[in-house]
Amino acid sequence: MSTEIAAPLVAASLDELVAGATDRVAVRSSDAKSGARFEPLRLDGQACFLKVLTAEDDWIMRVTGNTTNWEFQVWRAGIYQQLPECIDHTILGMALEGTGPSARLSILMTDCSSDLVPPGEAPLPEQHHLDLVDHMAAMHARFLGWRDEIGLADPAHRYLYFAPETIAPELEVADVPGPVAAAEQGWALLPERAPRLHTLARSVHHDPQALVDALSTTPSTFVGGDWKLGNIGRRPDGRTILVDQAYPGAAPPCSDLTWHLALNRARIPISKEATIAHYRDRLEHHGVDTAGWFERQLGLSLLGTASLFAWEKALGDQAELEWWEQAALDGAQWL
Numbered sequence: 391m392s393t394e395i396a397a398p399l400v401a402a403s404l405d406e407l408v409a410g411a412t413d414r415v416a417v418r419s420s421d422a423k424s425g426a427r428f429e430p431l432r433l434d435g436q437a438c439f440l441k442v443l444t445a446e447d448d449w450i451m452r453v454t455g456n457t458t459n460w461e462f463q464v465w466r467a468g469i470y471q472q473l474p475e476c477i478d479h480t481i482l483g484m485a486l487e488g489t490g491p492s493a494r495l496s497i498l499m500t501d502c503s504s505d506l507v508p509p510g511e512a513p514l515p516e517q518h519h520l521d522l523v524d525h526m527a528a529m530h531a532r533f534l535g536w537r538d539e540i541g542l543a544d545p546a547h548r549y550l551y552f553a554p555e556t557i558a559p560e561l562e563v564a565d566v567p568g569p570v571a572a573a574e575q576g577w578a579l580l581p582e583r584a585p586r587l588h589t590l591a592r593s594v595h596h597d598p599q600a601l602v603d604a605l606s607t608t609p610s611t612f613v614g615g616d617w618k619l620g621n622i623g624r625r626p627d628g629r630t631i632l633v634d635q636a637y638p639g640a641a642p643p644c645s646d647l648t649w650h651l652a653l654n655r656a657r658i659p660i661s662k663e664a665t666i667a668h669y670r671d672r673l674e675h676h677g678v679d680t681a682g683w684f685e686r687q688l689g690l691s692l693l694g695t696a697s698l699f700a701w702e703k704a705l706g707d708q709a710e711l712e713w714w715e716q717a718a719l720d721g722a723q724w725l
Contacts, residue, residue, distance in 0.1 A: 399483030531676035533612035542639035576701025644691035693721030
């Protein structure tokens with residue numbers, strides 16, 4: 391079987407990308423949190439899915455500082471094609487039209503809806519979770535040492551996506567996005583519910599470069615940046631589906647892991663500690679020597695993720711909030 395990797399399909403326009411498509415119907419995903427629009431369609435007899443977005447309409451692009459359509463840059467550079475075989479990115483082609491905030495990015499994917507993790511609060515089957523973490527480790531191992539040479543997500547700004555100063559402009563729009571409104575509420579509650587976590591999170595917001603510099607003493611890799619379960623599925627052959635990785639760039643491997651622990655915590659069938667141990671074991675299995683850096687990177691990544699999502703934890707139960715407060719306090723000792 392040939393191992394040759396096909397060049398990424400880059401169309402000149404949306405019309406060219408979906409030329410000949412039928413059965414196009416605009417929909418809105420139940421898990422959609424941005425302002426993107428979606429369309430199922432059929433192309434050459436294949437069920438496909440189209441995502442179209444601009445920074446004018448997509449608040450996530452605005453708060454993350456995505457002014458150059460990072461997903462397109464990754465696709466054009468052929469990085470998605472280098473993912474390990476255990477991960478299915480589902481992308482068939484892209485088209486980018488225009489420049490600036492009104493630039494329109496169109497992403498054509500295979501329709502994987504039937505294989506995505508169903509919405510809800512039910513825990514994942516344990517083997518699915520273990521495989522997901524294994525595949526995350528395989529991806530990180532594949533790209534270990536990767537350096538960003540195409541201008542993707544700024545490492546320091548990664549910890550500011552939901553900072554009060556970042557979301558302030560989004561609170562002024564007529565239809566405030568739900569996550570932004572929740573973040574405002576959570577930040578208001580945090581000083582009373584977890585004052586030490588509030589202090590640490592705000593210190594990271596005021597000087598994220600200190601955290602980035604500390605993490606730079608540990609290995610980096612290519613990350614997609616958004617391993618929330620709404621973006622994840624499982625093919626019948628066991629491969630992990632990974633879509634809508636909207637925050638790609640060079641980052642610590644543990645940043646994807648701690649993001650997973652924070653956003654998917656209600657559906658993780660084993661403890662956070664067991665998940666971390668399994669991830670490290672799988673990194674080793676995929677050829678990564680974790681001695682001498684893993685604990686430091688994990689602690690700092692937990693601090694960074696706590697600074698991102700402390701507002702969400704302030705809206706939840708006390709035990710979860712206390713876990714992240716302690717993790718942030720422990721992680722700060724590595725600064």
